Amino acid sequence: xxxxxxxxxxxxxxxxxxxxxxxxxxxxxxxxxxxxxxxxxxxxxxxxxxxxxxxxxxxxxxxxxxxxxxxxxxxxxxxxxxxxxxxxxxxxxxxxxxxxxxxxxxxxxxxxxxxxxxxxxxxxxxxxxxxxxxxxxxxxxxxxxxxxxxxxxxxxxxxxxxxxxxxxxxxxxxxxxxxxxxxxxxxxxxxxxxxxxxxxxxxxxxxxxxxxxxxxxxxxxxxxxxxxxxxxxxxxxxxxxxxxxxxxxxxxxxxxxxxxxxxxxxxxxxxxxxxxxxxxxxxxxxxxxxxxxxxxxxxxxxxxxxxxxxxxxxxxxxxxxxxxxxxxxxxxxxxxxxxxxxxxxxxxxxxxxxxxxxxxxxxxxxxxxxxxxx
Numbered sequence: 001x002x003x004x005x006x007x008x009x010x011x012x013x014x015x016x017x018x019x020x021x022x023x024x025x026x027x028x029x030x031x032x033x034x035x036x037x038x039x040x041x042x043x044x045x046x047x048x049x050x051x052x053x054x055x056x057x058x059x060x061x062x063x064x065x066x067x068x069x070x071x072x073x074x075x076x077x078x079x080x081x082x083x084x085x086x087x088x089x090x091x092x093x094x095x096x097x098x099x100x101x102x103x104x105x106x107x108x109x110x111x112x113x114x115x116x117x118x119x120x121x122x123x124x125x126x127x128x129x130x131x132x133x134x135x136x137x138x139x140x141x142x143x144x145x146x147x148x149x150x151x152x153x154x155x156x157x158x159x160x161x162x163x164x165x166x167x168x169x170x171x172x173x174x175x176x177x178x179x180x181x182x183x184x185x186x187x188x189x190x191x192x193x194x195x196x197x198x199x200x201x202x203x204x205x206x207x208x209x210x211x212x213x214x215x216x217x218x219x220x221x222x223x224x225x226x227x228x229x230x231x232x233x234x235x236x237x238x239x240x241x242x243x244x245x246x247x248x249x250x251x252x253x254x255x256x257x258x259x260x261x262x263x264x265x266x267x268x269x270x271x272x273x274x275x276x277x278x279x280x281x282x283x284x285x286x287x288x289x290x291x292x293x294x295x296x297x298x299x300x301x302x303x304x305x306x307x308x309x310x311x312x313x314x315x316x317x318x319x320x321x322x323x324x325x326x327x328x329x330x331x332x333x334x335x336x337x338x339x340x341x342x343x344x345x346x347x348x349x350x351x352x353x354x355x356x357x358x359x360x361x362x363x364x365x366x367x368x369x370x371x372x373x374x
Contacts (some may be wrong), residue, residue: 048081061101085156098240120351127203144171147197211297225328241350
């Protein structure tokens, strides 16, 4: 794979010819059913989310745009949930989905197996960290040598980036630590409380929620990837960019509008999520306190990944930053093999055009004035 993508990346919409390359779906990802040949009709987008089930941390890119911005953009969006970014990318590459929000590691890995993957936008900040309880004696990643580190599941982006953090900190992720799949939310908190694990690696959305369940919260250990941009991606199939490029751009516009709305009024975003998922809505007598706690839990994740106001070109990063991302993922062992179509992998002009279409003052006013009756 070329060491620099600077001379290879095309930031205009490409004219492509569909190839025959496709990644076979695993039985786990598609429930044993034969893969469909197309994700959706010409006026519909199928979006796949790797959280398994609806989660409040995903409100900026599902619940909020679904309620406020998809219809505004003229979109007909079908949402599917799978467990982890690997399964998400498998659906995209098998033609069962058009677009998904995944970890960069999974997107690059998929690009080494198929030419039918594109990155249309990225999150601006690093979303992944290794954390310890607030009263823990551990102060650095190196202190974790010989320790057990919990992750939601093995093989997910959470696990892969936790391994990368350990490796970049000078430890061997295979021999110096032990990885334990402990689940998320209550399960992760329980594992930390019982000392089944002493640290926990995941994205900020998961660790934020777990932190609210521990007396002293969770503390992020200093990380060598703290300033790495673009660890989250909007991954799109090549076919979707060929068949419905305007829908992809409109979808990103809706997503970025949802992120700005959430940044402006995070409590409204949480309430929108609860309204869409009443099984997760707290009882009336604890509604206000749970709203406060949840807002605290998602604060870092949303501030890092969805702070549209801080980025004039949210969703887009420079050639140099792309090079930095590629090099990090190579050095950390997160990418094995050659990317099959490096010239066309990063199509970030979609994000650049989408964010330019966001009416920031209008979205911010909507967020400030919003009530659930709207």
